[in-house]
Amino acid sequence: MKLHSTVIALLLICGVSVPAWARIAVGEPAPDFSLTDSNGKTQTLSQYKGKIVVLEWNNPECPFVGKHYGGGNMQKQQADATTAGVVWLTINSGAAGKQGHLDAGGANAYIAKVGAKQTAYVFDPAGTAGHLYGARTTPHIYIIDAQGVLRYMGGIDSIPSTDKDDLAKATQYVPQVLAELKAGKAVSVTTSQPYGCGVKYGS
């Protein structure tokens, strides 16, 4: 299968060093990954075939992430999505020693502290999934439909800022895309400029 060979090729070429950027596109199959979550379980994209999946890149110490958790925006979107049967994976691609890198205990404490409602908090310290998806910022959002096709990639909302006052004024893309997918409509905004802190990949 095409996607698997892409993953294997990346692993072969890159070995233990930082993987190269892949190029993905809306309307094409989203690449699979296999990562460990904060409860020690393996999380793959392929295990959720048949469900809509939201990927959210996270760094708890990034002020842009803080805007969306501090204002309760992220937790509400997570709760609304997962209640409706959507899978929400929060991914931390921070390398060991970098700001925002968490271990399992740290992640579970963070989830409890902010009241996060994602399906799982998963670790990508080698940056493999991050580079496979081209995740640049925290937050950075990808939405994959039940057939495994990428339907949205980009910013969490339409106003790049660290200011909580902008939350209500911005178009929140995740609920908009999820509502359109549920209704069987075409997604009206399929990409937007991601904004935030840079993902803290290893060098």
Added chain:
Amino acid sequence: MTPHPIVSGAAAGATLLAAASAAAGPVQTDHVGLELVSETTALAPGRSATLGLRFVHEPHWHTYWINPGDSGLAAKLSWQLPAGFKAGEILWPAPQRFDVDGLFNFGYSGDVLLPVQLEVPSNAKRGSAVQLAVEARWLVCREECIPGKAMLTLDLPIAAEAVTDPRWHAGFAAARAAQPQRAAWTGAAHERGDRIEVALSGSDLPSDPALDAFVVQRQVVGYAPPQINRGASTLTVSFAKSEYFTSVPAALDLLLVAGVPPNIRAWSTTAPLVTDKAQP
């Protein structure tokens, strides 16, 4: 961008006045100091003056250009001015490129002035003083990022003649040197597969061996360094298309940049989109 007009100043000599009138000094925040400064020690009625938002970054920290690149956020200013005074947009100096573990950011480090043009009303009263105030919001990053916000003020007298303030002479000179000069080239942007190519021609294209290029608009080109190819009197700048590309704007605003501050030179040009008829 044309080089902004400068209030011509006589030789320095009004330092006394400047020292007396400068109310607010620098504001030191996390990893960056900020200050609102004026190129001249006074403002002349009916004239235009150049103000500067001075950022003094700690080593390894940077703030952002109008297009910040893969991550980050440009500074925003909100002015509170006396009646009749008008401040323009930031006259963005040419940016530097920062490679942060494979992500590319565009912005500024070290000691930098972001110039802003101030229009002084003709009825401003000589001998009076005005307070200029600006709320600045910015993001400063090394790898980690810290948002900042400060109210900066500057008191200046209104006088018949505006005299250069020697304290900021070098800073404004550097800011002016870093202003992109409008080039008289002809250019066209083409969408070619997964790349955006800008073809420039002209007799005075820069011959600097190490050139970089930046596009003002977002969601058009990727932020990795472009490929630059030279011909006899042509230059082709080829960018990977942005993954967030939706459509090519009617025209691309392109900067070519050579060198680093204080020895930086930059040119700006606007390249209209040309649709190629025969696409393979």
